[in-house]
Amino acid sequence: MPDVTTRQGRALGTQDKIVKLGLITFNKAEVIGYGEEGKVYKGKFGEFTNAAIKDYVFTNSSTIARLKERAVKANESLRNVTCANIVGFFSFYEKPNAFYLCMELCDCNLEYFIRHWPQEIPKNGFEQTLNGLNVLHENQFLHRDLKPSNVLVKRERTRILLKVSDFSLSKEADAKMSVTSGPYVGTVGWMPPEIHHEVEAKSPNIVVNASADIFACGMLGYYVVSAGNMLYHSQQDINQDNADYRYLHNHTAEDLVRAMTCRDERKRPNAKMCLQHPYHWDSCKTIRYFKDVSDTIIGEQRNNNTNMANALDQNFHQVFQLEWETTLTLQVQIELFTAPRTRTRPRYNKFKVSSLIRAIRNTKDHFHEMVHLHQELGNDEIELLAYWTKLFPQLFIHAYTTLKPMANLYRNLQQYY
Structure with missing residues:
Protein backbone atom coordinates (compact mmCIF):
# COMPACT_ATOMS: atom_id res chain seq x y z
CA MET A 1 0.00 0.00 0.00
CA LEU A 105 -5.33 13.94 20.49
CA CYS A 106 -5.39 16.90 22.89
CA ASP A 107 -6.46 20.51 22.38
CA CYS A 108 -3.14 22.32 22.84
CA ASN A 109 -0.10 22.47 25.06
CA LEU A 110 0.01 24.14 28.46
CA GLU A 111 1.96 27.16 27.21
CA TYR A 112 -0.67 27.97 24.58
CA PHE A 113 -3.56 27.28 26.96
CA ILE A 114 -2.29 29.59 29.70
CA ARG A 115 -1.53 32.33 27.20
CA HIS A 116 -5.10 32.28 25.86
CA TRP A 117 -7.27 31.05 28.75
CA PRO A 118 -5.42 31.77 32.03
CA GLN A 119 -8.71 32.06 33.92
CA GLU A 120 -9.57 28.46 33.02
CA ILE A 121 -6.50 26.82 34.54
CA PRO A 122 -7.81 24.01 36.76
CA LYS A 123 -7.22 24.55 40.48
CA ASN A 124 -5.62 21.13 40.69
CA GLY A 125 -3.38 21.69 37.66
CA PHE A 126 -0.21 21.43 39.74
CA GLU A 127 -1.47 18.18 41.26
CA GLN A 128 -2.37 16.77 37.84
CA THR A 129 1.13 17.40 36.51
CA LEU A 130 2.66 15.81 39.59
CA ASN A 131 0.35 12.83 39.24
CA GLY A 132 1.51 12.22 35.68
CA LEU A 133 5.15 12.49 36.73
CA ASN A 134 4.57 10.17 39.69
CA VAL A 135 3.14 7.46 37.42
CA LEU A 136 6.10 7.88 35.07
CA HIS A 137 8.54 7.45 37.98
CA GLU A 138 6.60 4.52 39.44
CA ASN A 139 7.16 2.78 36.11
CA GLN A 140 10.92 3.47 36.31
CA PHE A 141 11.13 6.20 33.68
CA LEU A 142 12.60 9.69 33.92
CA HIS A 143 11.12 12.35 31.66
CA ARG A 144 14.20 14.63 31.54
CA ASP A 145 12.52 17.46 29.60
CA LEU A 146 9.55 18.76 31.57
CA LYS A 147 8.35 22.19 30.42
CA PRO A 148 5.01 23.81 29.45
CA SER A 149 5.20 22.75 25.81
CA ASN A 150 5.54 19.11 26.92
CA VAL A 151 2.35 19.17 28.98
CA LEU A 152 -0.81 18.85 26.88
CA VAL A 153 -4.27 20.11 27.78
CA LYS A 154 -7.51 18.34 26.94
CA ARG A 155 -11.06 19.49 27.58
CA GLU A 156 -13.08 16.47 28.59
CA ARG A 157 -16.76 17.05 29.34
CA THR A 158 -16.81 19.29 32.44
CA ARG A 159 -13.13 19.04 33.35
CA ILE A 160 -9.79 20.17 31.97
CA LEU A 161 -6.99 17.61 32.05
CA LEU A 162 -3.25 18.23 32.02
CA LYS A 163 -1.22 15.42 30.51
CA VAL A 164 2.53 14.85 30.61
CA SER A 165 3.73 14.12 27.09
CA ASP A 166 6.73 13.87 24.76
CA PHE A 167 8.90 11.02 25.94
CA SER A 168 11.57 11.47 23.25
CA LEU A 169 14.16 12.19 25.96
CA SER A 170 12.69 9.79 28.50
CA LYS A 171 14.89 6.97 29.65
CA GLU A 172 14.36 3.88 31.78
CA ALA A 173 15.98 4.34 35.18
CA ASP A 174 17.86 1.93 37.36
CA ALA A 175 16.83 0.81 40.83
CA LYS A 176 18.12 4.11 42.26
CA MET A 177 15.97 6.08 39.79
CA SER A 178 18.96 7.44 37.90
CA VAL A 179 20.23 7.23 34.33
CA THR A 180 23.51 8.04 32.63
CA SER A 181 23.10 10.44 29.75
CA GLY A 182 25.01 12.10 26.99
CA PRO A 183 25.20 15.89 26.63
CA TYR A 184 21.52 16.52 25.75
CA VAL A 185 19.41 16.14 28.88
CA GLY A 186 16.70 18.79 28.73
CA THR A 187 15.95 22.37 27.77
CA VAL A 188 18.02 25.36 28.84
CA GLY A 189 15.92 27.47 31.17
CA TRP A 190 14.33 24.37 32.71
CA MET A 191 17.42 22.44 33.82
CA PRO A 192 18.27 22.08 37.51
CA PRO A 193 21.60 23.73 38.34
CA GLU A 194 23.50 20.50 38.93
CA ILE A 195 22.58 19.18 35.46
CA HIS A 196 23.33 22.43 33.64
CA HIS A 197 26.73 22.54 35.36
CA GLU A 198 27.56 19.12 33.88
CA VAL A 199 26.28 20.17 30.46
CA GLU A 200 28.44 23.30 30.48
CA ALA A 201 31.43 21.23 31.56
CA LYS A 202 30.76 18.97 28.53
CA SER A 203 30.77 15.89 30.73
CA PRO A 204 30.54 12.82 28.48
CA ASN A 205 28.44 10.92 31.03
CA ILE A 206 25.89 12.89 33.02
CA VAL A 207 24.03 11.14 35.81
CA VAL A 208 20.42 12.30 35.96
CA ASN A 209 18.24 11.45 38.94
CA ALA A 210 14.51 11.65 39.53
CA SER A 211 15.24 14.83 41.48
CA ALA A 212 15.96 16.59 38.16
CA ASP A 213 12.37 15.94 37.06
CA ILE A 214 11.16 17.17 40.46
CA PHE A 215 13.02 20.46 40.01
CA ALA A 216 11.47 21.07 36.59
CA CYS A 217 8.04 20.04 37.88
CA GLY A 218 8.40 22.55 40.72
CA MET A 219 8.97 25.24 38.12
CA LEU A 220 5.96 23.96 36.20
CA GLY A 221 3.87 24.06 39.37
CA TYR A 222 4.76 27.72 39.88
CA TYR A 223 3.93 28.37 36.22
CA VAL A 224 0.48 26.79 36.62
CA VAL A 225 -0.46 28.31 39.99
CA SER A 226 0.72 31.80 38.98
CA ALA A 227 -1.11 31.63 35.62
CA GLY A 228 1.91 31.61 33.37
CA ASN A 229 4.63 33.45 35.28
CA MET A 230 8.15 32.10 35.53
CA LEU A 231 9.89 31.18 38.77
CA TYR A 232 13.23 31.72 37.04
CA HIS A 233 13.53 33.96 33.99
CA SER A 234 16.67 32.33 32.59
CA GLN A 235 19.07 29.47 33.14
CA GLN A 236 21.42 31.97 34.76
CA ASP A 237 18.71 32.78 37.29
CA ILE A 238 18.38 29.06 38.03
CA ASN A 239 22.11 28.65 38.48
CA GLN A 240 22.32 31.69 40.78
CA ASP A 241 19.05 30.87 42.61
CA ASN A 242 17.40 34.15 41.64
CA ALA A 243 13.85 32.92 42.15
CA ASP A 244 10.94 35.30 41.62
CA TYR A 245 8.06 34.48 43.99
CA ARG A 246 6.16 37.73 43.40
CA TYR A 247 3.35 36.02 41.50
CA LEU A 248 2.74 33.14 43.90
CA HIS A 249 0.24 34.32 46.51
CA ASN A 250 -0.34 30.99 48.21
CA HIS A 251 2.11 30.29 51.04
CA THR A 252 1.38 26.56 51.05
CA ALA A 253 2.10 26.32 47.31
CA GLU A 254 5.28 28.31 47.85
CA ASP A 255 6.44 25.84 50.49
CA LEU A 256 6.01 22.97 48.04
CA VAL A 257 7.75 24.78 45.17
CA ARG A 258 10.68 25.71 47.42
CA ALA A 259 11.06 22.08 48.49
CA MET A 260 10.95 20.82 44.89
CA THR A 261 13.51 23.38 43.69
CA CYS A 262 15.87 22.96 46.63
CA ARG A 263 19.49 23.56 45.64
CA ASP A 264 20.50 20.30 47.30
CA GLU A 265 19.04 17.64 45.02
CA ARG A 266 19.21 15.08 47.85
CA LYS A 267 16.68 17.11 49.85
CA ARG A 268 14.05 17.35 47.12
CA PRO A 269 10.96 15.25 47.85
CA ASN A 270 9.96 12.51 45.44
CA ALA A 271 6.79 12.80 43.37
CA LYS A 272 4.70 10.73 45.77
CA MET A 273 5.74 12.92 48.69
CA CYS A 274 4.88 16.03 46.66
CA LEU A 275 1.38 14.68 46.07
CA GLN A 276 0.92 14.28 49.82
CA HIS A 277 1.87 17.89 50.49
CA PRO A 278 -0.91 19.93 52.18
CA TYR A 279 -1.17 22.26 49.19
CA HIS A 280 -3.24 19.51 47.55
CA TRP A 281 -5.59 18.97 50.50
CA ASP A 282 -9.23 19.93 50.20
CA SER A 283 -10.89 22.29 52.69
CA CYS A 284 -12.45 19.50 54.75
CA LYS A 285 -9.10 17.78 55.32
CA THR A 286 -7.41 21.07 56.20
CA ILE A 287 -9.95 22.09 58.80
CA ARG A 288 -9.94 18.54 60.19
CA TYR A 289 -6.17 18.90 60.57
CA PHE A 290 -6.61 22.05 62.66
CA LYS A 291 -9.15 20.23 64.84
CA ASP A 292 -6.83 17.24 65.38
CA VAL A 293 -3.93 19.54 66.24
CA SER A 294 -6.04 21.44 68.77
CA ASP A 295 -7.46 18.24 70.28
CA THR A 296 -3.92 16.93 70.72
CA ILE A 297 -2.80 20.17 72.42
CA ILE A 298 -5.80 20.06 74.78
CA GLY A 299 -5.02 16.45 75.63
CA GLU A 300 -1.40 17.31 76.36
CA GLN A 301 -2.31 20.25 78.56
CA ARG A 302 -4.55 18.04 80.68
CA ASN A 303 -1.41 16.01 81.37
CA ASN A 304 0.65 19.15 82.08
CA ASN A 305 2.48 18.77 78.75
CA THR A 306 2.87 21.84 76.55
CA ASN A 307 5.43 20.64 74.00
CA MET A 308 3.22 21.01 70.94
CA ALA A 309 1.73 24.34 72.03
CA ASN A 310 5.17 25.72 72.82
CA ALA A 311 6.48 24.71 69.40
CA LEU A 312 3.61 26.50 67.63
CA ASP A 313 3.75 29.59 69.85
CA GLN A 314 7.52 30.07 69.67
CA ASN A 315 7.53 31.71 66.24
CA PHE A 316 4.13 33.41 66.42
CA HIS A 317 5.41 36.35 64.34
CA GLN A 318 5.25 34.09 61.27
CA VAL A 319 1.46 34.11 61.66
CA PHE A 320 0.63 37.53 63.19
CA GLN A 321 2.62 40.53 64.41
CA LEU A 322 1.82 40.88 68.12
CA GLU A 323 -1.63 39.41 68.70
CA TRP A 324 -4.43 37.95 66.59
CA GLU A 325 -7.59 39.35 68.21
CA THR A 326 -7.68 42.66 66.33
CA THR A 327 -7.30 40.88 62.98
CA LEU A 328 -10.73 39.30 63.41
CA THR A 329 -13.93 40.83 62.11
CA LEU A 330 -15.97 42.64 64.77
CA GLN A 331 -18.68 40.09 65.55
CA VAL A 332 -16.17 37.22 65.73
CA GLN A 333 -14.04 39.33 68.10
CA ILE A 334 -17.04 39.84 70.36
CA GLU A 335 -17.93 36.13 70.26
CA LEU A 336 -14.43 34.96 71.14
CA PHE A 337 -13.23 37.65 73.54
CA THR A 338 -16.15 39.67 74.95
CA ALA A 339 -19.13 37.35 75.26
CA PRO A 340 -19.50 35.55 78.64
CA ARG A 341 -17.36 32.42 78.89
CA THR A 342 -19.17 29.08 78.76
CA ARG A 343 -18.22 25.51 77.88
CA THR A 344 -18.34 26.43 74.20
CA ARG A 345 -16.66 29.79 74.84
CA PRO A 346 -13.28 29.12 76.48
CA ARG A 347 -10.83 31.89 77.19
CA TYR A 348 -8.44 32.57 74.34
CA ASN A 349 -4.93 33.90 74.52
CA LYS A 350 -4.56 36.45 71.75
CA PHE A 351 -0.78 36.15 71.82
CA LYS A 352 -0.61 32.40 71.11
CA VAL A 353 -0.85 30.49 67.83
CA SER A 354 -2.11 27.42 69.68
CA SER A 355 -5.05 29.44 71.01
CA LEU A 356 -5.83 30.71 67.50
CA ILE A 357 -5.96 27.11 66.27
CA ARG A 358 -8.31 26.29 69.15
CA ALA A 359 -10.60 29.11 68.01
CA ILE A 360 -10.71 27.52 64.54
CA ARG A 361 -11.48 24.15 66.11
CA ASN A 362 -14.32 25.57 68.19
CA THR A 363 -15.90 27.52 65.36
CA LYS A 364 -15.88 24.27 63.39
CA ASP A 365 -17.32 22.13 66.19
CA HIS A 366 -20.01 24.66 67.14
CA PHE A 367 -20.59 26.10 63.70
CA HIS A 368 -24.32 25.30 63.62
CA GLU A 369 -24.79 26.98 67.00
CA MET A 370 -23.21 30.18 65.68
CA VAL A 371 -25.88 31.14 63.16
CA HIS A 372 -25.47 34.77 64.18
CA LEU A 373 -21.88 34.64 62.85
CA HIS A 374 -22.55 32.97 59.51
CA GLN A 375 -22.54 36.31 57.70
CA GLU A 376 -18.87 36.65 58.65
CA LEU A 377 -17.74 33.02 58.98
CA GLY A 378 -19.66 31.77 55.95
CA ASN A 379 -22.33 29.15 55.44
CA ASP A 380 -20.28 25.93 55.43
CA GLU A 381 -16.88 24.50 56.37
CA ILE A 382 -15.32 25.58 53.07
CA GLU A 383 -16.25 29.21 53.68
CA LEU A 384 -15.29 28.87 57.34
CA LEU A 385 -11.78 27.78 56.42
CA ALA A 386 -11.57 30.57 53.82
CA TYR A 387 -12.41 33.09 56.55
CA TRP A 388 -9.51 31.99 58.75
CA THR A 389 -6.92 31.46 56.02
CA LYS A 390 -7.66 34.84 54.46
CA LEU A 391 -6.98 36.55 57.79
CA PHE A 392 -3.97 34.37 58.62
CA PRO A 393 -2.54 33.15 55.29
CA GLN A 394 0.64 31.69 56.82
CA LEU A 395 -1.02 29.86 59.72
CA PHE A 396 -1.57 26.56 57.93
CA ILE A 397 1.94 26.08 56.57
CA HIS A 398 3.42 27.37 59.86
CA ALA A 399 1.53 24.69 61.81
CA TYR A 400 2.29 21.96 59.27
CA THR A 401 6.05 22.58 59.04
CA THR A 402 6.47 23.24 62.77
CA LEU A 403 4.78 20.00 63.80
CA LYS A 404 6.30 17.82 61.08
CA PRO A 405 9.41 16.82 63.08
CA MET A 406 7.29 15.66 66.02
CA ALA A 407 4.31 14.20 64.15
CA ASN A 408 5.47 10.60 64.64
CA LEU A 409 4.92 11.07 68.37
CA TYR A 410 1.19 11.65 67.92
CA ARG A 411 -0.97 8.89 66.49
CA ASN A 412 -3.79 11.13 65.28
CA LEU A 413 -1.34 13.38 63.37
CA GLN A 414 0.63 10.66 61.59
CA GLN A 415 -2.03 10.41 58.87
CA TYR A 416 -1.14 13.92 57.72
CA TYR A 417 2.60 13.41 57.28
Missing part, protein backbone atom coordinates in the same frame (compact mmCIF):
# COMPACT_ATOMS: atom_id res chain seq x y z
CA PRO A 2 1.52 3.37 -0.97
CA ASP A 3 2.27 5.88 1.74
CA VAL A 4 0.62 8.81 0.02
CA THR A 5 -2.85 8.84 -1.56
CA THR A 6 -5.10 11.70 -2.64
CA ARG A 7 -8.72 12.62 -2.16
CA GLN A 8 -10.70 11.33 -5.12
CA GLY A 9 -11.30 13.82 -7.88
CA ARG A 10 -8.74 16.41 -6.72
CA ALA A 11 -5.28 17.11 -8.02
CA LEU A 12 -2.29 16.02 -5.98
CA GLY A 13 -1.01 18.92 -3.89
CA THR A 14 0.59 19.52 -0.53
CA GLN A 15 -2.74 20.45 1.02
CA ASP A 16 -4.37 17.23 -0.18
CA LYS A 17 -1.76 14.68 0.80
CA ILE A 18 -3.23 11.89 2.86
CA VAL A 19 -0.61 9.72 4.51
CA LYS A 20 -1.60 6.19 5.48
CA LEU A 21 0.79 4.17 7.63
CA GLY A 22 -0.86 0.93 8.67
CA LEU A 23 -3.69 1.94 11.03
CA ILE A 24 -2.41 5.53 11.14
CA THR A 25 -3.90 8.12 8.76
CA PHE A 26 -3.30 11.86 8.57
CA ASN A 27 -3.37 14.79 6.18
CA LYS A 28 -0.08 16.66 5.84
CA ALA A 29 -2.06 19.89 5.60
CA GLU A 30 -3.44 19.48 9.12
CA VAL A 31 -0.38 20.50 11.12
CA ILE A 32 -1.33 21.16 14.74
CA GLY A 33 2.09 21.61 16.26
CA TYR A 34 5.84 21.64 15.85
CA GLY A 35 8.51 19.88 17.86
CA GLU A 36 12.28 20.06 17.70
CA GLU A 37 12.34 16.77 15.80
CA GLY A 38 9.41 17.36 13.41
CA LYS A 39 5.75 18.22 13.00
CA VAL A 40 2.58 17.05 14.72
CA TYR A 41 -0.47 16.29 12.59
CA LYS A 42 -4.13 15.71 13.34
CA GLY A 43 -5.25 12.31 12.11
CA LYS A 44 -6.87 9.04 13.06
CA PHE A 45 -5.93 5.70 14.52
CA GLY A 46 -8.10 3.11 12.86
CA GLU A 47 -11.38 4.35 11.47
CA PHE A 48 -12.89 6.24 14.37
CA THR A 49 -10.27 7.34 16.92
CA ASN A 50 -8.98 10.90 16.59
CA ALA A 51 -5.24 11.04 17.11
CA ALA A 52 -2.14 13.20 17.01
CA ILE A 53 0.71 11.90 14.86
CA LYS A 54 4.21 13.13 15.52
CA ASP A 55 6.87 12.54 12.90
CA TYR A 56 10.58 12.17 13.57
CA VAL A 57 12.50 12.66 10.32
CA PHE A 58 16.31 12.49 10.24
CA THR A 59 19.01 11.60 7.77
CA ASN A 60 21.02 10.01 10.58
CA SER A 61 19.71 6.49 11.12
CA SER A 62 21.43 6.19 14.51
CA THR A 63 19.54 9.25 15.77
CA ILE A 64 16.28 7.70 14.59
CA ALA A 65 17.11 4.45 16.37
CA ARG A 66 17.97 6.22 19.61
CA LEU A 67 14.84 8.38 19.64
CA LYS A 68 12.69 5.43 18.70
CA GLU A 69 14.12 3.36 21.52
CA ARG A 70 13.38 6.06 24.09
CA ALA A 71 10.00 7.32 22.94
CA VAL A 72 8.51 3.97 21.98
CA LYS A 73 9.85 2.13 25.00
CA ALA A 74 8.36 4.64 27.44
CA ASN A 75 5.04 4.78 25.62
CA GLU A 76 4.79 1.01 25.26
CA SER A 77 5.55 0.56 28.95
CA LEU A 78 2.83 3.05 29.87
CA ARG A 79 0.26 1.80 27.35
CA ASN A 80 -1.63 -0.28 29.94
CA VAL A 81 -1.23 2.22 32.77
CA THR A 82 -4.47 3.97 33.64
CA CYS A 83 -3.59 7.60 34.23
CA ALA A 84 -5.57 10.60 33.03
CA ASN A 85 -2.46 12.79 33.35
CA ILE A 86 -0.25 10.98 30.85
CA VAL A 87 -0.98 11.33 27.16
CA GLY A 88 -2.33 8.09 25.68
CA PHE A 89 -0.25 6.07 23.21
CA PHE A 90 -1.84 4.15 20.34
CA SER A 91 0.88 2.95 17.99
CA PHE A 92 3.98 3.79 15.98
CA TYR A 93 5.16 3.28 12.42
CA GLU A 94 8.73 3.04 11.17
CA LYS A 95 10.23 3.96 7.80
CA PRO A 96 13.81 4.46 6.62
CA ASN A 97 15.15 7.58 8.37
CA ALA A 98 11.79 8.33 9.99
CA PHE A 99 9.26 7.04 12.43
CA TYR A 100 5.85 8.20 13.58
CA LEU A 101 4.18 8.15 16.98
CA CYS A 102 0.39 7.98 17.13
CA MET A 103 -0.97 9.44 20.36
CA GLU A 104 -4.09 10.72 22.06
